[in-house]
Amino acid sequence: MREEHGNVGPVMISKGEDPGDVRTDVPYQLITILSNLYPWMTDGKKIAVVTRKCDEKALAEFFKRGYFARDRVIQIGLACNREQIRQCRCSDPVPSVVDIGEPHGGLDTDALSEKLMAMSSEERLRFWEYQFRKCNKCFACTTNCPVCFCDECVLEERTFVPERGVPPGMSFHMIRAYHLSDKCIECGECERSCPAGIPLLTLRKLVARDFKEMYGFSPGDEKTVSPLLTTLEGESLDGDECDEC
Amino acid sequence: MTEFKPTILAFCCNWCSYAGADLAGVSRLQMPPNVHVVRVMCSASVKPEYVMKAISQGIDGVLVLGCHVGDCHYMTGNHRTAKRMPVVQKILKDIGLNEKRVRLDWVSAAEGEKFQKVIVDFVDEVAKLGPNPLKEVRF
């Protein structure tokens, strides 16, 4: 990121170019931006990207599926500062290699998650009903999501999400929660970019916790295969991802 | 007060559970009304999206029935289902719905009686839960 025109925005710096006033404190989702650019990269070109721990996990999901070639993406590890960790309610902020910044530990608990799970289910339903009623179907949560990489989005399929309807209702958010259950790396970009202020990161955290409890699996590790793609015995299932998405 | 009769959607796989339902029918086993059976080729073709759509449109309970593990006509189709449906149930819970509104079970072609039992049990259980609160929610 670089400061220009009184704003901080993403920037691509070519080899030999003066990087200018580079900033790392504004949480742009660089992996999403990279995934837009990747198909345009000419053969043999490499790209380096500033990666927080969540970005590193997102890249792992790309490498795992063969969407990015591992040797073409160079990671510059960024350890987030305490304020960033607090804002993202991040539990796992330290990248495997720290090139920029001082490593700080993550938060153990998420206050809103705890509060929600302490509620009665009726209260919890009312909470989400109010939140989802604010949804304006801008698709910011999918557009900015680093691990939303299906070619055809199920949320654009009429069967599941009818055209027009604003707000799109409960199923939109449930379907998205399901689709992210084995991919979401909890970067919180969906929540940050939601104009309605829906606490989407909290929903992701709740589902991630359940997923981990059931299958002992958390996304963001290149070596493990999603349990949704293995048999009950843990053997890999044939067929591609889009059987289920 | 009239007794609450839940509306139930039952997805049955073509090779086992639907045949099981057929057997239950031929055997003239009593079945509760308000259960809508949808025949699908495999329990794995019941996308979680369908289940979640049905629930968010106010269906009181969704039952997904497939072949017993190991008997799937497509070898590992029901393994997928077995992995997916628990995630759906957890999402229901996180949103504030009762996860018992979705149930996965296995019924073979020979298990007409089991089919009846599964249905009756599920209907009873959902009846106890009361109507799906989303039925009254309009977005």
Next chain:
Amino acid sequence: MEMNAMNVKHVLTTCPYCGTGCNFYLQVVEDKLISVVPCKTDEISRGQLCIKGYNAHAFVQHPDRLKTPLAREHGELRQISWEDALDRLAKEIRRIKEKYGPDSIAFLASAKCTNEENYLFQKLARAVVHTNNVDHCARLCHASTVTGLLYSFGSGAMTNTIPEFGDADFILITGSNTLEAHPIIGSHMLRALDKGAKIVVVDPRDTPLSRLAHIRLSQKPGSDIAWINGMIKVIIDEGLVNEEFVRTRTSEFDKLKEVVMGYTLEMVESIAGVKGKDLSKAARLYAKADRAMVAYAMGVTQHSNGTDIVMALANLAMVTGHLGKESTGLNPLRGQCNVQGSCDSGGLPNLFPGYQRVDDEQVRAKFEQAWGVELPEKPGLTLTCAIKEAALGKLKAMIVFGENVMLSDPDLTHVEEALKELELLAVVDIFPTETTKLAHIVLPAACYAEKDGTFTNTDRAVRLLRKAVDPPGEAMPDWKIACELAKRLGAKGFDFSSPAEIMDEMAKVTPIYGGIDHGRIDRELIRWPCPTKEHKGTRILHAQKFTKGLGTFAPVHHSPPAESPSEEYPFILTTGRNLFQYHTGTMTRRSPKLEREAPEPYAEVNNGDAKRLGISEGDRIMVSSKRGSITLLARVTERIIPGSVFIPFHYAEAAANRLTNAALDPVSKIPELKVCAARIQKG
């Protein structure tokens, strides 16, 4: 830079859709626009966009773009060169001016063009052709705001800023489907709602925002003054008037009092169908709140008494003193990226840039000196009147910069007849439209991503556009086209080499823009009035005193719409936008993700009415008015009050404006697009 490095740019620019003025980055690879990235540090959008914003790159490089000038020969549009096109156009303008006089020519500026371009268009009309016949589509949206608020406050713009909505503790929204039409303004309102603010929505339609509101009032279309006056009466009766504000800051309160005293709750209920209990509750909440904002849009302005309704709302705000402070004020939400700016830069028949009257001798002398020519004093024709004059054969030529009057104006059949009467219709646009189909000369323009310039958003912030890619084919930015045309008409003072230079000239003659230049707004967010280079700009208007001194209460009475339902046409038709399409659809209908969401024209019909008429969801129905009929799909819903039907006006294949009434507000000449009588038939 290394050879063959990937050429990637992230260009910060301003959204071309609604008037919110969100900034975002256009992601450009090798001159291809590939995506939109929200700008996290932008004060207005805060890294958030709506679905239109995320798709703002999609139409830019569409194959349908106009790439060369076209001229009509033997009834068909043929490709010609720029030289030829501009020469022909200049020659025709000269001929018509000589034969019929300068006032037989009208220019339509555009709310989709930049301030700099609109400044040139009006300069072209006034200084070169010597006519004040210059107007633009603000006539169809907020003309009544400009006239109404100029009378009440002295300044026809949003009094406060967009981010302030987030800190209000009460918001009254009327005639605005904010979440769909201005989603990011809506998002600031939602932020207030999350923090516990009370929201009241007054709208005949059920909108996504009204479903979240604490109080929702569904008034009958065309009954706004009744409920507003009723609310003022409650405030007076219950002793909630801000006496000090009324005494020190306003005049003519007594006249207002006399008028509103007739509006008892019973009377309001009978006219507007709004329950007295709810209305007085809303009035109390508003009057007692600390930081109370009022927002309104087309539902208020597009009436044949639009100016009166705007003034009634101004009365309401002044009675309570909710003006001139943080998170208060009366806030018209303007619908186009630069509709505020094109008014500011003088695209109006009676006003020079900066709302300076053309019939004011001193002002005219100032402009005559600045431009070095004599200027006409008679205010020109409004857009709506120009169409009427054209039909009568009095207006002979129209030069249209980026408007699609053949879809956006009321009573299209009449518009079509009028345009066919013209001896010259020249259209400058980015896509072929329903209007270019009738044009004699069509010139290809650059769109927002292909030029520099400024847009002024609805909260008066002057925001930069930065060029991201080259225009397609031979297309040129409108400012260049205007300069070239002016030169061919023999004018001096059009030798600009960049929009920044145009802004410098505009700032010299426009006091409210006095301190604005491209260098400054490249780095800071400045809202007019900004009279000097040292001035930081103004967030809140009317803080110490109103722009005109004392605010004026205007005693206004309810009057019925120009057309009431009859036996033959028993329904009230009201028109508007939906979230996914934008105006005449020139851009959004070429954006696949937006078109997917709302591909077909539809009419919203109340479920009770539908049942009575035997119409079910998805049926084809015919909706007719005295002026025409269209066929489209029915959407049956409980979300519109019985007796009304709503049709979005985006769709050329079933243009709602075939039906609408061109009855005009006498002051602002805005047409009554929100109410006309209609009939629904199955089939």
